[in-house]
Amino acid sequence: MNRPLAEAAVIRCAGQTPAVLEACGLSYAHAGIGTIFEGVSLAVRRREIVALLGSSGCGKSTLLRVLAGLEQPATGSVSFLGEPLASPHPRSALVFQQPSLLPWLKLADNVGFGLDFAHQPRAGKEALQGRVAAAIEAVGLKGREAAYPAQLSGGMAQRAALARALAREPELLFADEPFSALDAITRAEMQDLLVDVVHRWHSAVLLVTHDIDEAILVADRILLMGGRPGHLAQEWTVDIPRPREDHPEAVTALRLSILGALRHASL
Amino acid sequence: MAGILLPLLPLAGLLAAALLWAAGAGWLGAVTPVAASFSPGPTVDALLQLLQGRDLWEHVALSLQRVAVGLVIALLLGIPLGVLTGLSPLFSRTTTPLFQFARMISPLSWMPIAVMVLGVGDAPVYFLLAFAAVWPILLNTAAGVAQLDPNWLLLARSLSATRRETLLRVILPGITAHILTGVRLAIGIIWIVLVPAEMLGVSAGLGYFILDARDRLAYSDLMAAILVIGFLGYLLDHAARSLHRRWLHA
Ligand SMILES: Nc1ncnc2c1ncn2[C@@H]1O[C@H](COP(=O)(O)OP(=O)(O)OP(=O)(O)O)[C@@H](O)[C@H]1O
Numbered sequence: 001m002n003r004p005l006a007e008a009a010v011i012r013c014a015g016q017t018p019a020v021l022e023a024c025g026l027s028y029a030h031a032g033i034g035t036i037f038e039g040v041s042l043a044v045r046r047r048e049i050v051a052l053l054g055s056s057g058c059g060k061s062t063l064l065r066v067l068a069g070l071e072q073p074a075t076g077s078v079s080f081l082g083e084p085l086a087s088p089h090p091r092s093a094l095v096f097q098q099p100s101l102l103p104w105l106k107l108a109d110n111v112g113f114g115l116d117f118a119h120q121p122r123a124g125k126e127a128l129q130g131r132v133a134a135a136i137e138a139v140g141l142k143g144r145e146a147a148y149p150a151q152l153s154g155g156m157a158q159r160a161a162l163a164r165a166l167a168r169e170p171e172l173l174f175a176d177e178p179f180s181a182l183d184a185i186t187r188a189e190m191q192d193l194l195v196d197v198v199h200r201w202h203s204a205v206l207l208v209t210h211d212i213d214e215a216i217l218v219a220d221r222i223l224l225m226g227g228r229p230g231h232l233a234q235e236w237t238v239d240i241p242r243p244r245e246d247h248p249e250a251v252t253a254l255r256l257s258i259l260g261a262l263r264h265a266s267l
Numbered sequence: 268m269a270g271i272l273l274p275l276l277p278l279a280g281l282l283a284a285a286l287l288w289a290a291g292a293g294w295l296g297a298v299t300p301v302a303a304s305f306s307p308g309p310t311v312d313a314l315l316q317l318l319q320g321r322d323l324w325e326h327v328a329l330s331l332q333r334v335a336v337g338l339v340i341a342l343l344l345g346i347p348l349g350v351l352t353g354l355s356p357l358f359s360r361t362t363t364p365l366f367q368f369a370r371m372i373s374p375l376s377w378m379p380i381a382v383m384v385l386g387v388g389d390a391p392v393y394f395l396l397a398f399a400a401v402w403p404i405l406l407n408t409a410a411g412v413a414q415l416d417p418n419w420l421l422l423a424r425s426l427s428a429t430r431r432e433t434l435l436r437v438i439l440p441g442i443t444a445h446i447l448t449g450v451r452l453a454i455g456i457i458w459i460v461l462v463p464a465e466m467l468g469v470s471a472g473l474g475y476f477i478l479d480a481r482d483r484l485a486y487s488d489l490m491a492a493i494l495v496i497g498f499l500g501y502l503l504d505h506a507a508r509s510l511h512r513r514w515l516h517a
């Protein structure tokens with residue numbers, strides 16, 4: 001179930017399995033702070049949900065931005081669908097901790113935001129409208145297309161943010177603690193929704209979280225990040241059948257394994 | 268009970284002011300007889316007269332046009348400078364003391380120089396109004412840029428937005444609420460500066476009308492013009508407020 005990471009990294013850098021995202025030997029340094037993470041190698045395969053778990057401040061968000069092509073690494077390389085990544089890929093999408101909807105746009109326009117930008121793949125107006133409608137329907141906001149963000153609850157706004165990402169038909173969805181600002185009940189709903197829609201959209205997900213239970217319930221694979229500068233410490237493949245709530249023993253065992261790693265590793 | 272009376276309170280305030288006005292004019296009238304023409308009765312008569320004629324309307328139209336021109340100039344200068352101030356720490360550091368300095372100079376103190384340089388006519392009035400209005404617009408625009416949600420910019424970058432797309436689709440709409448706050452403050456200032464600015468070198472407008480009424484010793488007309496100025500200013504402020512509310516959909 002879990003294997004030493006160095007070995008895994010070597011296999012991945014060789015790049016034999018078709019991966020959506022592959023990163024090799026990444027490090028990142030911030031001018032004022034110094035090295036934020038180093039020696040990070042990872043891969044996200046098609047349709048795979050990978051959770052990046054780690055304590056506060058270990059560099060998860062920074063790593064996510066590098067992997068998304070929003071920042072350039074100091075060393076190492078990122079490739080997306082086999083191509084070296086220099087800028088954000090049109091088939092990737094972001095979801096943040098805050099919905100960050102544009103308050104001057106109706107929900108439907110928020111969901112479709114940017115699909116018509118110059119560097120996005122050309123698509124007919126009707127095709128785009130269809131994608132927006134499908135995304136809104138999938139997150140359960142059908143009928144609220146004309147609502148403005150100020151008129152949506154926190155949970156609904158985060159659903160809209162998820163729909164905005166889905167409308168791009170992403171090969172890979174980057175999500176940075178997308179549910180940590182929600183109440184427990186809404187969070188559980190959103191976790192189920194996320195798994196459901198990314199399966200239907202055939203998207204892979206890289207989910208940053210510091211909630212162990214969220215990682216276990218949602219992910220196919222869990223990467224543990226820690227230390228200063230941050231690095232990947234350990235990984236688990238989660239092969240518990242869904243819904244995972246129905247397998248409490250396996251969930252508990254994995255949970256204890258992760259907690260043990262957190263305690264023993266010098267994170 | 269309170270629910271029924273609450274909407275009437277503003278009216279009560281206005282009524283109280285009218286009573287005080289009548290009492291004050293009556294008391295003043297006992298000392299200087301000419302003050303009788305300041306009192307509510309003659310003022311309302313004069314106002315009705317003026318509203319039926321064409322003169323006042325022409326002065327009002329001209330003043331409002333000057334407000335619009337001054338505001339547009341202030342927007343054309345204030346928004347780009349504000350965006351630059353908000354985006355570039357270097358520009359902001361360079362210009363902040365200068366702007367804070369210039370902002371504190373009453374625009375009217377420029378009036379003699381403006382008339383000397385720009386000649387008599389509309390130009391110095393436009394200059395004074397724009398100069399008065401540019402600061403709240405500039406400062407609010409800069410504050411709006413500083414308060415943009417960083418995730419919006421990240422979102423734009425994740426969409427590989429061009430500079431133009433980022434500016435037109437994220438930054439400008441994202442700061443519009445702040446710009447509208449600036450516009451509202453600017454209108455308030457313009458409206459206050461307008462009347463004295465129109466007292467020099469122009470031959471029409473509400474400021475001119477006030478001076479002209481004084482010269483004609485038509486004090487009821489003068490009071491009526493004051494009422495009109497207050498009422499129009501109220502309407503302008505109200506319009507700016509509702510624009511702001513509508514934009515936010517709150
Ligand atoms: N712009 C910045 N200015 C100053 N420090 C920064 C900046 N960006 C990141 N850092 C620092 O770099 C480190 C990594 O930050 P990062 O946001 O990637 O961590 P994180 O794991 O996502 O944390 P969290 O769980 O709190 O979101 C932290 O110590 C943070 O304080």
Ligand SMILES: [Mg+2]
Pocket residue numbers: 060061062176
């Ligand atoms: Mg973070």
